[in-house]
Amino acid sequence: MSGLHRLAAIAAAAMLVLAPLSVRADDLPSWNDGAAKQGIVDFVSAVTTAGGTDYVAPDERVAVFDNDGTLWSEQPMYVQLAFALDRVKALAPEHPEWKDTEPFKSVLAGDAAGVAATGEKGLVEILAVTHAGMTSDEFTKIATDWISTAKHPKTGKLYTEMVYQPMLELISYLKANDFKVFIVSGGGIEFMRPWTERVYGIGPENVVGSSIKSKYEVQDGKPAIVRLPDVDFVDDGAGKPIGIYTHIGRRPIAAFGNSDGDFQMLEWTTSRTGRSFGLIVHHDDGDREYAYDRQSHFGRLDKGLDEGPKHGWTIVSMKNDWKQIYPE
Structure with missing residues (x-):
């Protein structure tokens, strides 16, 4: 190989190292090319590039996702x-x-x-x-x-099939870049834990949610955890940062939600020192899913829609930013 060709090869290799700065076709295939997709990839590239000013060590790469309306459908009810x-x-x-x-x-x-x-x-x-x-x-x-058998009243699909394909890809993309991914939901922690690993690839130890009180007792000679009819913790609104602090012990660098119930979680995450990322899924696709925001009884999005851009959060349009909604 001539010296000129060798220099060209080195230059080509250098360009490959920098390739994460642009969207690769196989990273997020269900996302349309645009500002939302590029913003995700730019953020991940920035915090994972060793030696960069925004580099974050793998132990500190924590990402948190709301569940209802962010990872799966929440209409016509939770x-x-x-x-x-x-x-x-x-x-x-x-x-x-x-x-x-x-x-x-x-x-x-x-x-x-x-x-x-x-x-x-x-x-x-x-x-x-x-x-x-x-x-x-x-x-x-x-x-x-x-x-395992319950079905959505409108589509007839299993509820576990009503998950969002673009968000499944996003979870996989983050995990492939050494992020620790958690669910932080207003839903019940013990309701979610039995199936989140199978559906999302997120183990039960990485699920934070609302809980009722419980007690330890021995029943017929067998130790058991007994569930009591009293609320212990509500993991919604201002409770979400508390749940993260209590269960995870690290402030996230990325947070993903869809409603005003996620506002404080995104606010706390993106107020950290250093690079951070906040994203809100806006349900504006009444043809492929549901269209709702400010007046909805479930997943109301009002404050976040107005103030999210002021915080630098990405507002994702399901209609414009996603090629498909559910897995095929």
């Missing part, structure tokens, strides 16, 4: 709420008094407005009878059995 309502119906034969007692009367009648009218008190009562009064192993089995 999946865990659908689970709770189904549990009320399954338990109803053991509780004949429910047909005359709210909120169970409205649940059994399929009266969503009636359930909503019972407010937080009604929701707590529903969760108490459907999520407590059993061991953790019993609840895990119930949740696992339900999620």
Whole structure:
């Protein structure tokens, strides 16, 4: 090889080293080329390039994802709420008094407005009878059995098929770049843990969520964790940074959400010293999924839509930024 050709080869190799600065076709194939996709790749390249001013050591590369509305569908209601309502119906034969007692009367009648009218008190009562009064192993089995067969009322797909393909790719992309990926959700931690590894590739130890109180006791000579009908921690809004601090112990450098319930998580993440990344999924595709934001009962996005850009957060349009919504 001549000296000139050798220099050309070295230059070509140098360009390959710098290649992460541009989007490679196989990194995020379900994302359309544009500012959102490029922003993700630029951020990952910046924090993983050794010697760069924004380099972050692998131990500190923590990324957190909300679940409902960020990783899977949350319309027409949260999946865990659908689970709770189904549990009320399954338990109803053991509780004949429910047909005359709210909120169970409205649940059994399929009266969503009636359930909503019972407010937080009604929701707590529903969760108490459907999520407590059993061991953790019993609840895990119930949740696992339900999620394996429960289907979305509009599409007829399993709920676990209503996950977002672009976000699955994003999780894989981050993990391939030595990020530690966590779910930080307002949903119940024990409701999610049985299936997140199978669906998202995120193990149960990397799931942070809301929880009810529990106690340790020996039942018939066998140790057990018993679930109690009292709320222990709500991992939503300002609770999300607390949940991260308590369970993870590191401030994330990247946070992904879709609603105002994720605002404080993104705010805390992107206020760190050094390079950070915040992203909000905006549900604006009424043809392929759902279109909702400011007035929605589930996944309301109002403050984040207005203030997110001021914080430098990326607002992802499902309609324009995603080639496909669900896995094929």
